[in-house]
Amino acid sequence: MKPIAVIGAGGYVGARLIERSELLGRPQLVSIVRTWLSQGRLARYGVRTVRGDAGDRASLVPLLEGCGMVVNLTLGDDKRIVGDVQAMYTACRDAGVPLFVHMSSAEVFGRAEDPALREESAPDGQHWMEYGREKAAAEAWLRSQWDGPVKVVILRPGLIWGPGSGWLVEPAKALVDGTALLYSEGRGVCNLIHVDNVIEHLMVLAQSEPQSGVFNIADPETLSWAEYYHAIAREVGADESAIRLAPDSDFRESPWKRLMQLPPAMAVKSRMSGQAKVRVKQRLKDLVASRHPESRPFVPQPSVSKQFWWVQGTARKLPSSAFAERYPTVRLQSFPDLMAAAGRWLRWAGFECVNGYSPGE
Numbered sequence: 001m002k003p004i005a006v007i008g009a010g011g012y013v014g015a016r017l018i019e020r021s022e023l024l025g026r027p028q029l030v031s032i033v034r035t036w037l038s039q040g041r042l043a044r045y046g047v048r049t050v051r052g053d054a055g056d057r058a059s060l061v062p063l064l065e066g067c068g069m070v071v072n073l074t075l076g077d078d079k080r081i082v083g084d085v086q087a088m089y090t091a092c093r094d095a096g097v098p099l100f101v102h103m104s105s106a107e108v109f110g111r112a113e114d115p116a117l118r119e120e121s122a123p124d125g126q127h128w129m130e131y132g133r134e135k136a137a138a139e140a141w142l143r144s145q146w147d148g149p150v151k152v153v154i155l156r157p158g159l160i161w162g163p164g165s166g167w168l169v170e171p172a173k174a175l176v177d178g179t180a181l182l183y184s185e186g187r188g189v190c191n192l193i194h195v196d197n198v199i200e201h202l203m204v205l206a207q208s209e210p211q212s213g214v215f216n217i218a219d220p221e222t223l224s225w226a227e228y229y230h231a232i233a234r235e236v237g238a239d240e241s242a243i244r245l246a247p248d249s250d251f252r253e254s255p256w257k258r259l260m261q262l263p264p265a266m267a268v269k270s271r272m273s274g275q276a277k278v279r280v281k282q283r284l285k286d287l288v289a290s291r292h293p294e295s296r297p298f299v300p301q302p303s304v305s306k307q308f309w310w311v312q313g314t315a316r317k318l319p320s321s322a323f324a325e326r327y328p329t330v331r332l333q334s335f336p337d338l339m340a341a342a343g344r345w346l347r348w349a350g351f352e353c354v355n356g357y358s359p360g361e
Helices: 012-024 036-045 057-064 078-095 130-143 166-177 195-206 225-236 255-260 263-270 274-291 306-312 322-326 335-348
Strands: 004-007 029-033 049-051 069-072 099-103 151-157 159-161 181-183 192-194 213-217 244-246
Touching (some): 012 195, 078 099, 078 130, 181 225, 181 306, 192 335, 195 213, 225 335
Parallel strands (some): 004 029, 004 069, 099 151, 151 213
């Protein structure tokens, strides 16, 4: 099997793919990062990364030559999504790569409220989130290249969870702190896919004849948000009955969050490095603390972002059978097994209630 080029190798899925490659000795990867800051997550594996900009075709072509598949796992500025995809696809064409795999998102369909949605359905591009709109626009452009010299596979994962993922860590923190809150009374569909199941899809594609297609990908099971939180609670020893439930209409975004979404604030944030953002946040915290120096008892309060609230209202699980129909060798791991492994990682990482309960028993 020819090497797989991973553009955006420093992210969550890329790091897990590299870890798997190091542990199993396969597949051979070309790990591409935009800046050396992205090397931090990968340093413990001792792998060699190469530097290339997803939006710069010329920087990518020599890195992609000889590869059998290129995977786009980039994250970052939403405004760059379409331009970066066009540059990566063109680089694949110029480097003679037969298959380009674009990681889109199930978020292009929002809350999946239309019962007529099919895997081949094209998103309408009217999402309230810029991320959803730009992902939809990138899909539309790639579909226009369907019959070109480079075959294109679009994968639409749901919420990618697993050890270290925010979709596991944030619920676990809230459960341990006693601040877990679910909107839509926890009845919304939790559209999950474990990171290892994402990678299984990629491995199957790498070993198959290149052909274009678009696929929703998800874990086999259908879970509500309440069921997902209850499963995590059992692993960390939290009281499941302490999870607060609220109707969807109760959500109110904080004034500070609304302020940060205004165009001037977004423009400033887009020009700041990640380190600068961390420093600004810390200075604001220090300023608030200096104005209230007296000791006060701290009572944790539920805090749910607009994105978290939004996904908790997902109406239905998207259809996701087409991949297995085309590639019957795909083998996905089950939620109980994956949650048991995630629970072991959570307890190792310190997410455990001290209440006499032994998680996993």
